Amino acid sequence: MENPIIQTNTNILSIKDLCVAYTADHLSVSHVNVEIPRNQITAIMGPSGCGKSTLLRAINRMHELYRGIQVSGQMLLDGHDLMSMDPIKVRRQVGMVFQRPNPFPTMSIADNVMAGYMLNGLHPDKQQRNQIVERSLRSVGLWDEVKDSLTKKGTFLSGGQQQRLCIARALALQPQIILMDEPTSALDPIATSTIENLLTELQRDVTIIIVTHNMGQARRISQKSLFMYLGELVECGPTETLFSNPSHPHTASYLSGHIG
Amino acid sequence: MNIHSALPSRDKIFRNLLFVSSVIILLVCASMILSLVTDSISAFGEFGFFRFIFSSEWSYQEGNEHYGALPFIVGTLLTTTLALLFCIPFSLPVALFVGEYYKGRRITSFLSTITDLLAGIPSVIFGLWGFYVLRPIVVNLGLSEQGSGILTASFVLAIMIVPYAASLSAEFIKMVPAELKEAAYSMGATRGEVVRHVIFPYCGSGIFSAFILAIGRALGETMTVTMLIGNTNQIPLSITDTGNTMASIICNQFGEANGLRLSSLYAIALILFALTAVINIIGKILIKRAQIK
Secondary structure, three states, rough: OHHHHHOOEEEEEEEEEEEOOOOEEOOOEEEEOOOOOOOOOEEEEEEOOOOOOHHHHHOOOHHOOOOOOEEEEEEEEEEEHHHHHHHHHHEEEEEOOOOOOOOOOOOOOHHOOOOOHOOOOOOOOOOHHHHHHHHHHHHOHHHHOOOOOOEEEHOOHHHHHHHHHHHHHHHHHHOOEEEEEEEOOOOOOHHHHHHHHHHHHHHHOOOOEEOOHHHHHHHHHOOOOOOOOOOOEEEEEEHHHHHHOOOHHHHHHHHHOOOO | OOOHHHHHHHHHHHHHHHHHHHHHHHHHHHHHHHHHHHHHHHHHHOOOHHHHHHHEEEEEEEOOEEOOHHHHHHHHHHHHHHHHHHEEEEEEEHHHHHHHHHOHHHEEEEEEEEHHHHHOOOHHHHHHHHHHHHHHHHOOOOOOOOOOOHHHHHHHHHHHHHHHHHHHHHHHHOOOOOOHHHHHHHHOOOOOHHHHHHHHHHHHHHHHHHHHHHHHHHHOOOOOHHOOOOOOOOOOOOOOOOOOOOHHHHHHHOOOOOOOHHHHHHHHHHHHHHHHHHHHHHHHHHHHHHHHH
């Protein structure tokens, strides 16, 4: 952490030879090597079942919650080996936003934002608490919409607002990376564009890795793109290059709509 | 025979048959309630409804007959409450084990089968076990002289209602959406924290309703309690005292009772019936509400 060379490294996460297998005889993610740039948005694209979500969920070690999923390879977060860290600590530094908005229905809006602290047994005092809630909700542009109903349950919010609440919940813990698994696929176009604009702003403070089915979205918001096919990382590079001049025939045919 | 003309009339006969059977069941039910009411009238008439409920005297000396239900109401409430308290530390862990920690694993279906089996064991067997195995232990521990009593009956009762509380609670625990649990895990929650802060708040009302239904079972359980409670007709002053529940006093005395005493037993039966009906209805409503969520 003290090493200035690592700190100034432009890549925050380095994935080396990552494999994930749900069954013994088949790799769902196969020998992936990739560098994730700091404070940028990296998009993971590919047809259904190509292993993009599986790759994403390997990064915060969600696969360990389920039996029989084998993960191998190396992941370095600012030079620290993610695979040998306590998964609890990994998940505090690498947040996640899911496909469907999933605020806790039993908690108020403010409690949802503070859920990460509560779940980790941290109890900030009232002033800190108010600061965290306001800061997190402001950063997702939800503060003005909900500041008068912080103690109400979040279930009356629209889908897009709920998803922004979930992003605020992830941001509250001030993670280094936020993983997003098709965060707009359950939302209407207006809510989607609100969230896209939001992500573009958030990348100043946090590195975002987003799985998306939506090629337009990847092109609009990401600086780096990964294209996966049948579990393999077929191509990766600057988003513009990947879209304008794909080097692999699979990428080209996916982008032109022939596969996917 | 033309199949098209034959079917509708057979259909009609079958439908009428179903209708008649259903009506007969309803009539049986109604006549049961009717006889509970008519046969308890003379007891309520003699002592008054509230005096019957709040009197603790149960004396059937000829010429000096006095009947009151209080000792049995107290006995019932005491055994049920204790059974519920004893059953929570067993059924909640089983429910979490089956519904969350080992969900879908082979050991879980084994455990579920065993607990379901527990529900199917005739209550007289529980009574026998309690009488010859548990009662001597209670005596050896010095808790009471003869071993029978509220405590012994409650403990066996607790074991009997574990399957009901556990299997229904497990169903509610299973219903907690994976995406909520994953959301918590993704922020660095441990499993214990997920159980405490996500699962219990989400299905707490469901688990509560499961325990209400378990109470419904415990209230009316007769054989086991009759065999273990010691069958005395005064208000139990401590949990190691002997006593009687509403069910066990009826079971004990119905064969030798007549006249006013029989009517008093009917009156107790009516109270017990109303109590269990109310508890079950509350439980069912709570379950429905919890499922809708």
